Amino acid sequence: MNKYAKGIFITKVGTEIIKQRLNEIIEDSKKYAPNNSMRRNLYKSICHQLIQLFDNYFENNIWSVSNCREMLCNMYFSDNIEQLQFKEAYVKGILVELKIMLNNMIPLNHLPSCSDKFEIKGKDIVLKSIKNISQNDIISKFTSVINLVDKAGDVSRINNIASFYMPIYNELNRLIYEENWTLSSIEQHLLLRVKAELSYCYLAAVKTGIEIAQEVKDLIKNEDQAKNYINKYSQSDYNFNSYLLSPQI
Numbered sequence: 001m002n003k004y005a006k007g008i009f010i011t012k013v014g015t016e017i018i019k020q021r022l023n024e025i026i027e028d029s030k031k032y033a034p035n036n037s038m039r040r041n042l043y044k045s046i047c048h049q050l051i052q053l054f055d056n057y058f059e060n061n062i063w064s065v066s067n068c069r070e071m072l073c074n075m076y077f078s079d080n081i082e083q084l085q086f087k088e089a090y091v092k093g094i095l096v097e098l099k100i101m102l103n104n105m106i107p108l109n110h111l112p113s114c115s116d117k118f119e120i121k122g123k124d125i126v127l128k129s130i131k132n133i134s135q136n137d138i139i140s141k142f143t144s145v146i147n148l149v150d151k152a153g154d155v156s157r158i159n160n161i162a163s164f165y166m167p168i169y170n171e172l173n174r175l176i177y178e179e180n181w182t183l184s185s186i187e188q189h190l191l192l193r194v195k196a197e198l199s200y201c202y203l204a205a206v207k208t209g210i211e212i213a214q215e216v217k218d219l220i221k222n223e224d225q226a227k228n229y230i231n232k233y234s235q236s237d238y239n240f241n242s243y244l245l246s247p248q249i
Contacts, residue, residue: 007062010243011059026095040084047091062187108241112160112161114203166213172190198229203227
C-alpha cells in the first residue's frame with residue numbers, strides 16, 4: 001500500500017497527459033530556493049499545482065483524492081516554514097508514488113473477469129464430447145474449451161483474478177468502517193463491480209470444482225448470494241468506459 005498517495009485512484013483522462021503534467025511539477029520541485037521566503041513560495045506552488053492536477057485529471061470526490069487534497073490545502077494555506085519543510089517528504093512522496101501509479105493504471109472496462117467461464121455448458125459434457133471426436137479438424141476447434149476446463153489453469157486464473165479484486169474490496173470497506181467515509185457514486189458502483197467479479201470467481205470455482213481463496217468464501221457464502229451480487233451490478237447503468245483505475249493500493 002502506498003504511504004503517501006493512499007487508496008484507490010481513478011483518472012478521468014488517459015495517463016499520458018497526466019504524466020506530462022506530473023513531470024513538469026517534479027521538475028519545478030527540484031528548483032533551488034536559497035532562502036526561507038523562496039522555499040515557502042516553492043512549497044506552496046508545488047502544493048497548488050498538485051491540487052490542480054487532482055482536480056483536472058482525477059475523480060476528486062473519492063476518498064484517496066480528498067485525503068491528498070486536504071493535506072495539500074493545509075500546506076498551501078500555511079505560512080509556517082518549519083511546518084512546510086516538515087511536510088516536504090509528504091509532497092515528494094506523492095510525486096514519486098503518482099508517477100509509479102500512472103504506469104499501472106488499468107481501464108475500468110478492461111478489468112479481468114471470470115464471466116467467460118459460463119460460456120460452456122459444463123465440464124463433464126465438454127470432456128465427453130472431446131473424447132468421442134476423432135477428426136483432427138474438429139478436435140482443434142475444442143482447443144480453447146480444453147484450456148478453459150483444465151483444472152490447473154482454472155486454479156491459477158480464478159484465484160489470480162480474485163486476488164486482484166480482494167484488495168479493492170477491502171480498501172472500499174476500510175473507508176466505510178475505519179475512515180467513516182460515505183462512498184461517492186463512482187466508489188459505490190466500483191464496489192458493486194468488485195462484488196460481481198468476485199462472484200464470478202466463486203461460481204467459476206464451483207463450476208470447475210476447485211478450491212477458491214478463503215477471503216472470497218468469507219464474502220460469498222453460496223451460489224444464490226453470488227448471483228444476487230451479479231444481478232445488482234447488471235442492473236447498474238454506470239458507465240466506466242472513460243475511467244482508469246490504480247490497482248496498486
